Amino acid sequence: xxxxxxxxxxxxxxxxxxxxxxxxxxxxxxxxxxxxxxxxxxxxxxxxxxxxxxxxxxxxxxxxxxxxxxxxxxxxxxxxxxxxxxxxxxxxxxxxxxxxxxxxxxxxxxxxxxxxxxxxxxxxxxxxxxxxxxxxxxxxxxxxxxxxxxxxxxxxxxxxxxxxxxxxxxxxxxxxxxxxxxxxxxxxxxxxxxxxxxxxxxxxxxxxxxxxxxxxxxxxxxxxxxxxxxxxxxxxxxxxxxxxxxxxxxxxxxxxxxxxxxxxxxxxxxxxx
Numbered sequence: 001x002x003x004x005x006x007x008x009x010x011x012x013x014x015x016x017x018x019x020x021x022x023x024x025x026x027x028x029x030x031x032x033x034x035x036x037x038x039x040x041x042x043x044x045x046x047x048x049x050x051x052x053x054x055x056x057x058x059x060x061x062x063x064x065x066x067x068x069x070x071x072x073x074x075x076x077x078x079x080x081x082x083x084x085x086x087x088x089x090x091x092x093x094x095x096x097x098x099x100x101x102x103x104x105x106x107x108x109x110x111x112x113x114x115x116x117x118x119x120x121x122x123x124x125x126x127x128x129x130x131x132x133x134x135x136x137x138x139x140x141x142x143x144x145x146x147x148x149x150x151x152x153x154x155x156x157x158x159x160x161x162x163x164x165x166x167x168x169x170x171x172x173x174x175x176x177x178x179x180x181x182x183x184x185x186x187x188x189x190x191x192x193x194x195x196x197x198x199x200x201x202x203x204x205x206x207x208x209x210x211x212x213x214x215x216x217x218x219x220x221x222x223x224x225x226x227x228x229x230x231x232x233x234x235x236x237x238x239x240x241x242x243x244x245x246x247x248x249x250x251x252x253x254x255x256x257x258x259x260x261x262x263x264x265x266x267x268x269x270x271x272x273x
Contacts (some may be wrong), residue, residue: 002056009179012192017178018175068165075087080108081105090103091137094106112130123181213240224272
């Protein structure tokens with residue numbers, strides 16, 4: 001494996017490129033402009049590892065990037081994940097899936113950005129599907145803290161997934177950008193990440209409020225009954241969401257109101273308003 005060449009991009013932010021950055025990389029498409037002054041105003045934050053300990057190799061059309069992990073380190077993030085918060089010891093396949101059934105990493109909104117409990121973050125600036133081995137890949141010949149080899153037949157302490165001292169990032173292609181964000185806390189990591197990506201926007205108040213998503217086959221009268229019940233009980237509700245049953249058919253969705261469940265859609269909307 002080869003070391004990456006790192007360049008400082010902002011205070012506490014470093015970038016390493018493999019080839020040129022692809023045209024359709026997220027940061028390129030978004031047109032994000034880092035808020036450098038706000039980042040510079042943050043406190044100094046050394047990384048808990050050396051950047052020269054990050055390596056990469058290219059195998060069979062794929063890029064493999066390896067970063068060090070400590071024994072008790074936890075990994076958070078990776079977009080909208082339903083099954084768990086700490087991904088240490090798991091493999092995350094970050095592909096869009098509207099209805100994920102298993103704990104694989106597929107989800108509505110996968111993001112190749114993770115935050116370590118040690119106070120740093122890693123972003124892969126690519127639109128490609130990324131697989132991240134969050135301490136789930138073990139290379140015995142290169143591991144500094146692997147447990148001794150155990151015989152599964154006779155040793156009750158045998159582990160299917162021994163502790164790994166590395167995180168590995170894998171994706172197809174030859175081009176990408178890896179960004180590392182310093183902390184010193186996970187909160188500060190996310191703050192630095194947000195500022196580097198343009199600072200974000202403050203969501204509208206309803207976006208931060210109470211949302212109620214109703215069962216798929218609820219018809220207009222039942223939706224209105226739910227809305228009235230919120231008012232009756234004095235509970236503020238910002239959004240009532242309709243599942244695909246509002247379509248005449250799904251999936252694929254028709255984008256036409258169901259004449260059986262919503263015979264008078266405009267009247268329904270006016271009543272809710």
